Amino acid sequence: MIKIEHLTKQLPAGQKVLDDINLQVHPGEFIAVLGGSGSGKSMLLKCMAMQEEWSSGSYKLDGVDVRKKGLAGKMKVRREFAYLAESPMLNPNRSALKNVLVGTRHQTPWWRMLTGMVRNDDYMGAMDVLEKLGLLDKAHTKAEHLSGGEKQRVAIARALVHGAKVILADEPVTGLDPHSAEIILKDLKALCSTRGITIVTVLTQADWAERFADRLVGLNGGDIVFDITGRRLMQREKMML
Numbered sequence: 741m742i743k744i745e746h747l748t749k750q751l752p753a754g755q756k757v758l759d760d761i762n763l764q765v766h767p768g769e770f771i772a773v774l775g776g777s778g779s780g781k782s783m784l785l786k787c788m789a790m791q792e793e794w795s796s797g798s799y800k801l802d803g804v805d806v807r808k809k810g811l812a813g814k815m816k817v818r819r820e821f822a823y824l825a826e827s828p829m830l831n832p833n834r835s836a837l838k839n840v841l842v843g844t845r846h847q848t849p850w851w852r853m854l855t856g857m858v859r860n861d862d863y864m865g866a867m868d869v870l871e872k873l874g875l876l877d878k879a880h881t882k883a884e885h886l887s888g889g890e891k892q893r894v895a896i897a898r899a900l901v902h903g904a905k906v907i908l909a910d911e912p913v914t915g916l917d918p919h920s921a922e923i924i925l926k927d928l929k930a931l932c933s934t935r936g937i938t939i940v941t942v943l944t945q946a947d948w949a950e951r952f953a954d955r956l957v958g959l960n961g962g963d964i965v966f967d968i969t970g971r972r973l974m975q976r977e978k979m980m981l
């Protein structure tokens with residue numbers, strides 16, 4: 741379980757971007773983070789990924805306070821969590837398959853990053869995941885020739901192949917056509933139910949969140965203004981964002 745207590749993120753200029761955030765996330769949950777522009781959604785995900793320093797607060801993963809563990813704690817988060825940026829960081833000159841296999845800096849030994857060498861078992865595992873995400877026919881296509889939605893799915897496949905237990909996805913469907921957006925959200929949802937993967941995702945459109953998420957967390961000005969079971973938002977709740 742992920743337990744965040746009193747997370748505050750203050751910028752050097754003094755502005756509090758996140759203010760006393762308390763959040764518990766259970767394994768296999770699908771949480772959508774909603775909020776207006778500048779409400780702190782991306783910062784929350786980056787703090788959860790430990791890509792941003794916390795100003796204060798405690799961060800426990802299965803009872804272990806990772807902030808107190810220093811570098812070892814950060815490495816645990818980097819190993820177990822995958823942070824998916826809005827535009828996935830793929831090597832444009834490598835195929836979808838190679839991007840999945842080679843992984844990112846924190847997921848892969850340096851020699852594999854350099855040489856791109858892989859073992860047969862890894863190859864089969866990656867093809868398996870690509871197939872499950874409907875990308876088998878794109879496995880050998882260079883990343884630069886993939887659509888935005890396909891790139892997102894390659895990033896999801898990469899996270900899975902490298903053993904992520906938690907996926908933090910920042911606006912994974914922004915800019916995609918409705919069909920591609922639906923495929924991605926269905927894939928993410930299926931990962932929760934079939935593999936017990938935990939998903940925390942920023943969604944800018946409330947209707948996607950209402951349809952797919954188990955829980956809706958609303959942010960405004962760095963505060964959580966609601967934390968409710970996934971359902972249609974009431975007008976009053978929409979006004980809080």
Ligand SMILES: Nc1ncnc2c1ncn2[C@@H]1O[C@H](COP(=O)(O)OP(=O)(O)OP(=O)(O)O)[C@@H](O)[C@H]1O
Nearest residue numbers: 751757775776777778779780781782783784942944
């Ligand atoms: N590195 C930074 N330096 C200065 N200000 C920052 C930095 N990162 C974030 N901020 C500020 O913190 C606030 C929250 O940013 P954040 O990116 O989390 O917003 P958001 O809710 O994701 O917004 P959007 O939907 O527009 O992406 C904003 O006011 C933003 O300008």
